[in-house]
């Protein structure tokens with residue numbers, strides 16, 4: 001068991017991108033951090049950075065494919081067995097793929113849904129009951145500004161992220177007074193493997209800056225956070241536009 005005084009965070013997709021930067025930040029803020037991902041070399045490299053930020057033993061890697069319905073809950077059990085509990089669960093792992101109406105591929109869509117929707121729910125379903133029992137815990141869901149409206153050539157990604165945000169909005173109401181908090185994160189573009197090769201992404205930010213915004217939201221138990229402001233503001237405003245007016249832009 002780790003230092004009993006330290007809170008325990010579990011970050012899915014904590015071996016790369018936003019999840020890795022957040023895992024490092026959480027270690028610096030005093031958490032023991034469990035990360036999950038598939039590639040061992042990424043897990044190992046992330047653990048090195050997490051330990052550098054939080055001291056030796058701050059990191060714990062758990063290799064799993066989150067879309068494996070049998071294996072993922074068992075890995076969460078392994079985390080609890082090793083670290084005692086999960087105080088902060090960050091449902092971060094996500095993927096994207098092209099999904100233009102003109103070249104729609106239902107199998108590719110299913111791949112995105114399996115991770116962004118099914119694995120997202122499976123993780124929450126498994127970490128939540130002990131949190132409710134203890135009357136304490138915090139669930140953070142990494143959605144996207146793409147949840148705000150249907151964007152061109154991104155039907156599946158937008159729809160899965162809208163699912164995440166709407167799901168969390170409902171859960172937030174259900175969880176009032178239980179001692180379990182939720183935060184839904186809506187990042188704009190972040191420079192990670194997810195959008196490698198894409199050019200001219202507006203207001204793109206580093207994973208470390210995204211992690212800083214997420215950490216601040218976790219700290220103040222914000223129900224929602226959207227960033228960066230210059231992109232979040234117009235997209236939030238676009239939500240309020242009548243559909244007919246919005247559709248004229250695309």
Ligand SMILES: NC(=O)c1ccc[n+]([C@@H]2O[C@H](COP(=O)([O-])OP(=O)(O)OC[C@H]3O[C@@H](n4cnc5c(N)ncnc54)[C@H](OP(=O)(O)O)[C@@H]3O)[C@@H](O)[C@H]2O)c1
Pocket residue numbers: 012013014015016017018019036037038039040042064065066067092093094095115142143144145186187188189190191192193194195
């Ligand atoms: N980057 C952006 O511009 C952006 C913007 C808004 C929202 N987001 C959201 O932020 C989250 C993180 O994105 P990111 O850009 O940081 O992605 P990323 O750099 O591609 O990292 C994804 C992480 O998830 C892990 N992962 C992927 N599929 C997995 C699976 N089936 N099982 C286990 N682990 C898996 C990856 O490790 P392995 O591949 O080794 O498993 C990696 O650690 C996602 O939910 C994404 O939708 C990203």
